[in-house]
Amino acid sequence: MNSGAGTDRARGSGTRSGLESDPDDVRVGPLEWPEFDETDYWSWERVQGRVGASLFTIWLIPTTVEALGLGRPTVPVLTLTVGYGVAYLAVWWLAQGWPPGRRIALVVALFALGIGYQVATGPASSPAVLGFAVSATMILLPLRWAARIGLACVGGATLASWLVQRQVDWQDILILALITVTTLSISRISRLVTRLHAAQAEVRALAVAEERARLARDLHDVLGHSLTTITVKTALARRLLESGAGQERVMEEIRDTEELSRRALADIRATVSGQRRGSLAVELVTARAALRAAGIEADLPRAVDDVAAGLEEPLAYVLREGVTNVVRHSGASRCTVRLGARWLEVVDDGPGPTEPTAAEGTGLSGLAERMAAVHGRLTAGPLPTGGYRLRAEVAE
Numbered sequence: 001m002n003s004g005a006g007t008d009r010a011r012g013s014g015t016r017s018g019l020e021s022d023p024d025d026v027r028v029g030p031l032e033w034p035e036f037d038e039t040d041y042w043s044w045e046r047v048q049g050r051v052g053a054s055l056f057t058i059w060l061i062p063t064t065v066e067a068l069g070l071g072r073p074t075v076p077v078l079t080l081t082v083g084y085g086v087a088y089l090a091v092w093w094l095a096q097g098w099p100p101g102r103r104i105a106l107v108v109a110l111f112a113l114g115i116g117y118q119v120a121t122g123p124a125s126s127p128a129v130l131g132f133a134v135s136a137t138m139i140l141l142p143l144r145w146a147a148r149i150g151l152a153c154v155g156g157a158t159l160a161s162w163l164v165q166r167q168v169d170w171q172d173i174l175i176l177a178l179i180t181v182t183t184l185s186i187s188r189i190s191r192l193v194t195r196l197h198a199a200q201a202e203v204r205a206l207a208v209a210e211e212r213a214r215l216a217r218d219l220h221d222v223l224g225h226s227l228t229t230i231t232v233k234t235a236l237a238r239r240l241l242e243s244g245a246g247q248e249r250v251m252e253e254i255r256d257t258e259e260l261s262r263r264a265l266a267d268i269r270a271t272v273s274g275q276r277r278g279s280l281a282v283e284l285v286t287a288r289a290a291l292r293a294a295g296i297e298a299d300l301p302r303a304v305d306d307v308a309a310g311l312e313e314p315l316a317y318v319l320r321e322g323v324t325n326v327v328r329h330s331g332a333s334r335c336t337v338r339l340g341a342r343w344l345e346v347v348d349d350g351p352g353p354t355e356p357t358a359a360e361g362t363g364l365s366g367l368a369e370r371m372a373a374v375h376g377r378l379t380a381g382p383l384p385t386g387g388y389r390l391r392a393e394v395a396e
Contacts, residue, residue: 033142034191035198036097050092056132057085060117063129067121080117084132087113091136103140110136111153126172127157131179138183146187150180217366219268226264228324229290233257236293256289280304280316284337287323291335294327296348299336308341311394314370315344318378318392321363322346330388343393350387367392 040046064081068074087110095106110133118125134153138146154177161168237253281304291298307315319337323346326335332350339345368378376394383389 032191033100033103034096034140034187035194038097053092054089057088060085060129063121063124063126067124070122070124072120072122072124076120077117080113080120084110084113084117088132088136091139095136095140098140107133107137107140107149126169126175127161128172128175128179130157131176134176134180135183138180138187143184143188143191147184150184154180217369226260226267228328229286229293230257230260230264232290232327233260233293253293256293280307280312280319280339283316283319283323287319287337290323290327296326296332297334299334301337301339304339306341307339308394311342311374311376314374314376315339315392317370318344318367318390319346321367322390325363325390326350326388332387342396343391345392346390347383348387 060081064077067077087106090106091110095103098106111130114130114133118127118129121129130153134150137149137153141149154173157176158168158173161173233253233256237250237257240250240253284300284304288298288300304312322337323335326332326346326348330348330350332348335346335348337344337346364378364380371378371392371394374394376392378390378392380390381388
């Protein structure tokens with residue numbers, strides 16, 4: 001905290017900052033590879049879904065039995081049945097975490113096995129059996145690729161049916177088309193849900209980071225000023241004791257220090273709980289006491305009635321930080337505070353630090369964020385005639 005306040009006065013140029021953020025785009029891109037969501041991968045709900053999808057392989061059994069009953073070659077039929085089914089199961093249990101190259105290879109293998117299975121089973125099969133390969137395409141590949149492959153599969157199955165049978169089996173073609181459209185829609189929704197889960201996790205992380213930044217900023221504002229005032233008043237009490245001043249005068253400073261400590265503790269508790277609100281009137285009283293204890297002549301406003309609604313709190317923080325810097329680092333003999341409806345200015349006649357640094361102080365950075373939140377502007381820097389000025393202003 002000390003270094004932050006010290007570097008605040010070292011900045012010779014104005015300070016302006018704002019918080020800018022772009023909303024997360026959770027739309028699913030047509031050429032975007034589906035992401036593998038490892039969250040709760042083995043949860044009962046997700047396992048149930050994979051088991052349900054895997055049970056569709058039972059659809060191959062009646063076709064295989066019928067093909068064997070028609071005298072189709074046993075070894076090719078059984079081999080292709082097992083291979084096609086295992087490849088489809090791999091889509092649900094293994095392949096969703098694979099890199100793109102292996103996914104493409106699996107999809108190609110599924111189409112090869114599906115076409116081979118349809119040829120091996122002959123009249124017992126139908127074009128709809130390619131639905132397993134189409135489903136894998138929708139799950140593993142980018143949506144644009146998947147849609148085009150699904151359309152090509154439906155068109156190719158229609159053409160093959162015409163060439164082989166001289167007529168189109170519209171019932172089976174319709175089933176294949178419905179599988180294509182349904183799995184494409186489900187895949188799009190699934191990818192959107194995955195993206196939303198990732199966005200929610202990022203929002204939670206950003207919320208935690210923002211809360212930490214708020215605590216750091218508020219604790220700097222609270223402790224920087226309070227500890228500075230306590231240090232100054234304690235030093236004054238020590239000097240009074242050393243000079244032999246009256247006991248009542250020393251006790252007054254000690255009582256003020258005790259009260260400041262209690263107030264700082266209450267402010268810290270309110271800050272941690274997020275309930276602290278700055279009061280411009282209170283800060284004026286505190287600023288007057290701090291400047292007096294530091295031996296700096298104070299020229300402060302006597303009322304805050306003209307301040308616009310909603311600006312009292314951010315301007316109170318500006319006043320607190322400005323006076324803290326004057327007391328600690330300015331070497332000034334006089335401090336002037338001017339206040340308007342939408343602006344506040346703290347000016348001192350001190351020489352400032354002897355060795356400027358380019359680092360931005362925590363205090364001014366936090367103030368700039370507060371002013372940006374109300375669409376305001378913060379400027380700080382030395383004056384041509386000597387001294388230093390801190391100004392906060394909100395345009396109408």
